[in-house]
Each structure stands twice: as C-alpha cells, then as structure tokens.
Amino acid sequence: MSDIFSLEHADEKLKALDAFIIEQDAKEESLIAILHKAQDLFGYLPSELQLYVSRKLDIPAAKVYGVVSFYSYFTQSKRGKHTISVCMGTACFVKGIEKVMHEFSEQLNIKSGENSADGLFTLKDVRCIGACGLAPVVMIDDKVFGHVKPGDVSNIIAEYRAQEGSET
Structure with a gap:
C-alpha cells in the first residue's frame, strides 16, 4: 500500500462523506462536523481531501486548511492504528513523564508526531x-x-502488539 493519498479507490468512503454533507442543513456552518466525519472515514485529512471538501461546500480551500491546522484533533498525516498520547502537563512533568516519553520514543524508534515502522503506533505529546x-x-x-x-x-x-496478533 502506498503512502501517497489518492481519492481514487476511495469511492465508498467518498459516497459516505457526500451523504453526510447532504444531511447538513447549513453546509459552511457544518464544516467542523464534516471534517470530523471525513477524518473518521479516511483516518486523516490530507490536502487532496481538504480540497474535495472545499469544492463540495463551495468555500475557499484556505478556510478548510485554516480549520484543519487550527484544531489539534485534526491530522493531516496518516496515523498509526493506535495513538499514544503522552501527557506533558505540569503534574505529569513533575512526576517524570519525560523519561516515559523517551522510553516510548526509543522502543518504537520514533519521535513525537511520527508513526512506527509497522504502522501500529503514532506517538504524540499532549498538553x-x-x-x-x-x-x-x-x-x-x-x-x-x-x-x-x-x-x-x-x-x-x-x-x-499481542492484540494485533490475535486479530489476524
């Protein structure tokens, strides 16, 4: 499977997204809900999908990108099957979370914001x-x-990893 995103071969997902868009009364005002649905369907919001949404809603692509880049829930890159969120808040920091983060990074051989080579994990730090x-x-x-x-x-x-082994 290629890492390059393409709307080709995504017919069923696009049909589901189109149906969701049609259900919305006020299209532009429903942008965040539509982006949530798109991310639920595709797993992330690459630029091609953002452009598709902007055309469907007849709004500027820059507006869609602005919303996607502003809210931390949205991601523009493919994520692993499981997202590891390491809390970097004050209480966690004081209690040594930076060592835990370092250990995840070392064992998965990735930095925050990256995916493991097997596609199973995305590591991220959160506030x-x-x-x-x-x-x-x-x-x-x-x-x-x-x-x-x-x-x-x-x-x-x-x-x-054991859960993944038992699911195959």
Whole structure:
C-alpha cells in the first residue's frame, strides 16, 4: 500500500462523506462536523481531501486548511492504528513523564508526531489529558494508563502488539 493519498479507490468512503454533507442543513456552518466525519472515514485529512471538501461546500480551500491546522484533533498525516498520547502537563512533568516519553520514543524508534515502522503506533505529546491524580499519564486511543514508569513501556507496547496478533 502506498503512502501517497489518492481519492481514487476511495469511492465508498467518498459516497459516505457526500451523504453526510447532504444531511447538513447549513453546509459552511457544518464544516467542523464534516471534517470530523471525513477524518473518521479516511483516518486523516490530507490536502487532496481538504480540497474535495472545499469544492463540495463551495468555500475557499484556505478556510478548510485554516480549520484543519487550527484544531489539534485534526491530522493531516496518516496515523498509526493506535495513538499514544503522552501527557506533558505540569503534574505529569513533575512526576517524570519525560523519561516515559523517551522510553516510548526509543522502543518504537520514533519521535513525537511520527508513526512506527509497522504502522501500529503514532506517538504524540499532549498538553494535558486531565487525569492529574494519576500522573504521570499516557493514553492510548481511549484507554488511560496512570502512574506510568519507564519500565512499564515495554509491557504496554507488547499488550497492543499481542492484540494485533490475535486479530489476524
């Protein structure tokens, strides 16, 4: 599979996106909801997809890009199957999260914002997860791991890799 995004071969996803757009009463005012749907369908919002949305809504591509680049929820690059969010908030930082982040980075051989070679993980640092009582905190997808130590990282990664093995 190529890393180059193409709207070709995405017919079913585009049909679903088109149907969602049609359901919206006020198209331009629904831009964020439409972008959420597009990202849910495609996994990310590359420039080709942003341009498609702008044409469907008859709004400038710059406006779509402005929204996508402003909100941290949206991503313009392909993500791994699981997103590892490492909380860099004050409570987590004071309790040593930088060592945990370093361990994830080392074991996955990636930096924040990158994907693992196997496409399984995306590593990112976030300002605050909102679980300060569990500091230091890591969140993988929607699951929160509290009181994480660098020594826990290999077991956490192994848990997700084992899940992938059992799904195939």
